[in-house]
Amino acid sequence: MGAPITVGIDGFAESPPAAHWAAREALLRDLRLRLIHAWNPPSPPAPALPHEDDQGYWSQRLLTDLVGELRDAHPGLRVSAELVPRETVPALLDAARDAEMLVLGSRGRGTPGGFLLGSTGRQVLAHADHPVIMVHADDKPLTADVTVAVSLRRPNEEALRFAFDAAARRGGVLRAVHAGANEPGDEEAVAGAEDALDAALRPWREKYPGVPVAEAFTTERPALGVVHTAPGSGLLVLGRDETEPGPVPHLGSVIQAAVHHAPCPVAVVPRG
Numbered sequence: 001m002g003a004p005i006t007v008g009i010d011g012f013a014e015s016p017p018a019a020h021w022a023a024r025e026a027l028l029r030d031l032r033l034r035l036i037h038a039w040n041p042p043s044p045p046a047p048a049l050p051h052e053d054d055q056g057y058w059s060q061r062l063l064t065d066l067v068g069e070l071r072d073a074h075p076g077l078r079v080s081a082e083l084v085p086r087e088t089v090p091a092l093l094d095a096a097r098d099a100e101m102l103v104l105g106s107r108g109r110g111t112p113g114g115f116l117l118g119s120t121g122r123q124v125l126a127h128a129d130h131p132v133i134m135v136h137a138d139d140k141p142l143t144a145d146v147t148v149a150v151s152l153r154r155p156n157e158e159a160l161r162f163a164f165d166a167a168a169r170r171g172g173v174l175r176a177v178h179a180g181a182n183e184p185g186d187e188e189a190v191a192g193a194e195d196a197l198d199a200a201l202r203p204w205r206e207k208y209p210g211v212p213v214a215e216a217f218t219t220e221r222p223a224l225g226v227v228h229t230a231p232g233s234g235l236l237v238l239g240r241d242e243t244e245p246g247p248v249p250h251l252g253s254v255i256q257a258a259v260h261h262a263p264c265p266v267a268v269v270p271r272g
Helices: 015-029 055-073 088-097 119-127 157-170 187-207 222-228 253-261
Strands: 005-008 033-038 079-084 101-106 132-136 146-149 174-179 213-218 235-240 266-270
Touching: 005 015, 005 088, 015 033, 015 055, 015 101, 015 132, 015 157, 033 055, 033 088, 055 079, 088 101, 088 119, 101 119, 119 132, 119 253, 146 157, 146 222, 157 174, 157 187, 157 235, 157 266, 174 187, 174 222, 187 213, 222 253, 235 253, 253 266
Parallel strands: 005 033, 005 101, 033 079, 101 132, 146 174, 146 235, 174 213, 235 266
Antiparallel strands: 132 266
C-alpha cells in the first residue's frame, strides 16, 4: 500500500478546499487520504471541561465532520483523520516525511495569516522531505494542464518527474517554462536556451511519451514570469533547493511569488 496524501487541517475556512483537492488527488493516484490536526495540549493536562469549553473535543469534531463531508463528496475515497498532540511545525514535517505529498490550505493571495505567510508555512515549505502543495481557498476550477518552472543551470529532476507524472495522470499538457531568458534579439542566446531546455526535458519526454509538452520562454524576471505563465493550468510545479537552517528560512523569490499570486495550486518539490 502506497504512502498516503496528507492534509494539514487548521480549523480555518481554507482547510476544506485543500482537503477536497487532496481527495481528488488521492482518487487519481489510488492512495489513502490522511487528515491531521496538530494541537499542542496544555501541560499539565487541563481539568475535565464541558464539551463547549474543551479544545480537544472541538478539534476532533472538526476532523470527524470533514471526514464525513469528504466521503459524501468523493465516493470510494479511503480517508482517515488524526488529532496529533504536538506543535504544528514538527507534526507537519513528520507527516510530510511519511506521505506521498503534504497539502496545506492558504488564506488567499496577498492576505496575511494562515499557512501562506505565517512562520508555519515557511518552515514546512522550506524543510519538508516530500512535495508540499499549497491550495488557495479561491483557486479556480481544476484543469488537466500542468506548468513547471525549469532552471537551465541546474534542472530539478524531482520537480520534472513530479510535473510529468501529474500531467500524465490528468491527461493534460505540460507547459515547461524558463523565465529570465535573454532578449529575443539575441538569437544566439535564445537558441542556446532552447537547446538547454530541450536537453533538460528530453529524458522525461522519453519516459512519458504520451504527455504533450509545450515549451515557453519569457524575458520577465523568474518570479514574475513563472506566475504570469501559470493561468490556465491546474497545477504549478516548482523545484526547491536545499534550505539553510535558520529562524526565517529563505524560500527564494519564485516560490514566494507563486504561493502568494499563482492562480492555481502550487507544488513545491525538494531536490532529490
